[in-house]
Amino acid sequence: MLIVKKFGGTSVANKERIMNVARRCTEDYKAGHDVVVVLSAMGKYTDELIAMAEDINEKPPRRELDMLLTLGEQMSVALMAMALDTLKVPAISLNAFQVSMHTTSVHGNARLKRIDTERIQRELENRKIVVVTGFQGVNKYDDYTTLGRGGSDTTAVALAAALHADVCEIFTDVDGVYTADPRLVPTARKLSEISYDEMLDLATLGAGVLHNRSVELAKKYGVPLVVRSSLNNSEGTVVKEEPTVERMLISGVALDTKAVRIAVIGLQDVPGTAFKLFDVLAKRNINVDVILQSIGRNGTKDISFTVDDKDLDEAIAALDENRQRLGYKELQSDRNIAKLSIVGAGMMSNPGVAARMFESLYNENVNINMISTSEIRVTVLINEQDGVKAMNAVHDAFKLAD
Ligand code: ADP
Ligand code: ASP
Ligand code: MG
Numbered sequence: 001m002l003i004v005k006k007f008g009g010t011s012v013a014n015k016e017r018i019m020n021v022a023r024r025c026t027e028d029y030k031a032g033h034d035v036v037v038v039l040s041a042m043g044k045y046t047d048e049l050i051a052m053a054e055d056i057n058e059k060p061p062r063r064e065l066d067m068l069l070t071l072g073e074q075m076s077v078a079l080m081a082m083a084l085d086t087l088k089v090p091a092i093s094l095n096a097f098q099v100s101m102h103t104t105s106v107h108g109n110a111r112l113k114r115i116d117t118e119r120i121q122r123e124l125e126n127r128k129i130v131v132v133t134g135f136q137g138v139n140k141y142d143d144y145t146t147l148g149r150g151g152s153d154t155t156a157v158a159l160a161a162a163l164h165a166d167v168c169e170i171f172t173d174v175d176g177v178y179t180a181d182p183r184l185v186p187t188a189r190k191l192s193e194i195s196y197d198e199m200l201d202l203a204t205l206g207a208g209v210l211h212n213r214s215v216e217l218a219k220k221y222g223v224p225l226v227v228r229s230s231l232n233n234s235e236g237t238v239v240k241e242e243p244t245v246e247r248m249l250i251s252g253v254a255l256d257t258k259a260v261r262i263a264v265i266g267l268q269d270v271p272g273t274a275f276k277l278f279d280v281l282a283k284r285n286i287n288v289d290v291i292l293q294s295i296g297r298n299g300t301k302d303i304s305f306t307v308d309d310k311d312l313d314e315a316i317a318a319l320d321e322n323r324q325r326l327g328y329k330e331l332q333s334d335r336n337i338a339k340l341s342i343v344g345a346g347m348m349s350n351p352g353v354a355a356r357m358f359e360s361l362y363n364e365n366v367n368i369n370m371i372s373t374s375e376i377r378v379t380v381l382i383n384e385q386d387g388v389k390a391m392n393a394v395h396d397a398f399k400l401a402d
Contacts, residue, residue: 001166002124003028006038006134006156010173011230012076013043021171021230022083025129029089034124036163038134038156039080041072046135046149062107063143066136070095070144073133073152080131091129094119096136096144101155103137103145106285110137110145111213112154115162132159153214161221168223170210171230176237177202177209179400180253184388189400191251192235193243198251198343201377205341206256215239249353250344250398255391257384259289259339260312261369263304264319266329269296273326277303280322286311290339290372290381300329304370306381309335337369338387341379342394354378360397366390 005028007021021037029035040046049068053060060068077093084091099119103110123130134152137145147154153170160168177199178188194202196219203212209227218225218239228236267273274293281288286307294302307315312333319331347353354371357378361368366389370381382390 002034002036002163004036004038004156004160004163004165004168006152006168006170007040007230008152008170008172009040009043009045011171012039012080017230018042018076018079018083019086022080022087022089024171024230026084026087026089029129035129036120036124036159036165037077037080037129037131038152038159039073039076039131040134040152041069042076042079045072045075066107066144066146069146070133070136073135077131077133084129084131089129090127091131092123093131093133094123095133096138097142099132101137101158103139103147105139105141105143105145107143107145109148109285110139112137112147112158112217115158117162120159120163147213148211150208150211151213153211154217157214157217157221157223157225160223161217166224168218168225169236170214170225170227172209172227173229173231174209175229175232175234176227177207177239177252179251180391180395181207181209181255184255185253185392185395187392187396187400191237193238193240193245194251195243195345196239196241197376198345199239201341201343201374202252202254205254205339205343205377205379206258207252207254210239247346248344248398248400249346249350250342250400251346252343253391253395253398253400254341254343255387256339256341257387258309259306259337259381260309261304261306261334261337261381262312262315262319263302263332263334264326264328264330265302265332266300267303268327269299269301273301274303276322276326277319280318280326281307281315284314284318286315286318290370290379292370292372306337306339306370336384337381338384338390339379340382340387340390340394341377342398343377345376347378348375356397357394360393361390364389364393366393
């Protein structure tokens with residue numbers, strides 16, 4: 001078997017944990033499997049590097065920030081190969097350049113385009129454990145890029161797809177995917193299985209346990225994906241196309257406190273307004289989520305939407321630059337909001353799911369600012385300070401607890 005194993009920051013945070021990971025990888029290797037290990041930076045090292053950058057320059061050039069951030073993962077893989085050496089297991093560390101992981105050019109949020117597998121395959125044939133840097137890539141200018149925070153999961157799944165691995169195991173600091181973040185909802189329960197689609201929505205809507213693009217890739221290439229703990233041997237959660245366990249109405253609840261709301265007031269109520277507005281943002285690679293348009297009055301209307309807080313400044317600047325063309329009166333932004341979502345394939349065939357969510361929010365006196373739905377999710381925008389209380393209330397209303 002060819003196994004890709006990815007370990008996150010907490011799992012390699014210190015010497016003991018690195019040795020623990022090394023031992024776990026050795027077990028598979030000694031059982032005769034080919035093992036590729038993908039690592040994140042140790043502990044909170046990526047945050048520390050960002051803080052160092054911002055200490056020198058409040059808005060560090062994105063190319064240079066990526067250059068700096070690649071250090072975190074490079075440190076982990078080298079130390080892991082050294083740890084494996086102490087266990088007398090042949091291993092080699094490789095960074096994105098050495099493998100050749102090609103990405104788009106956007107710094108800080110690049111997408112993997114192609115991975116050359118030749119070098120990795122050669123090392124595997126020589127019976128080495130291959131330890132690869134997560135999170136980083138190389139663009140067409142031969143510059144380092146990074147895949148967005150949490151992007152090592154995506155490196156692992158992309159490698160598993162490119163190498164036709166038998167399984168991709170994501171090891172982290174929780175036992176698997178839960179019905180809600182177990183750190184915020186104490187009654188959350190571990191799921192034994194979840195579909196790619198539900199996991200993709202949960203990941204996109206704030207469940208940071210997996211990088212959303214990793215789920216997208218796993219679905220696209222049918223990569224068998226398992227989320228497990230690096231600290232114990234419990235079963236974990238299998239992410240797959242069609243779960244075999246009985247489907248619950250709701251699989252999970254997610255909270256995203258990084259969303260910010262922008263309101264564009266006094267737009268002309270004519271065809272093309274929304275197109276022009278969102279085109280300005282799309283050209284800058286800014287993702288827009290929940291959108292609300294008011295009913296037109298006196299020839300004008302308002303459009304509100306959410307973006308990630310890291311994109312707020314750029315979104316405002318882009319709208320400002322295009323003020324004449326877009327013809328709005330005023331821009332407002334609000335950081336004090338959170339996005340709360342319920343996700344579940346079961347809701348497709350069950351009316352009343354949204355009503356039950358709204359009722360539980362009403363019981364907690366939580367006001368809803370905006371609502372958006374799809375076949376398998378309901379998202380509401382609420383005040384940030386209500387976030388955790390609302391999440392627990394909704395979670396318990398659907399009886400997802402242990
Ligand atoms: P890693 O460094 O291993 O990539 P992350 O911090 O990125 O770890 O992801 C694991 C964290 O995701 C957990 O510690 C947990 O707090 C959080 N999390 C959020 N939503 C969920 C969920 N639905 N199930 C499990 N963990 C979740
Ligand atoms: N080290 C990177 C981060 O902190 C990538 C990852 O953890 O997946 O975002
Ligand atoms: Mg992560």
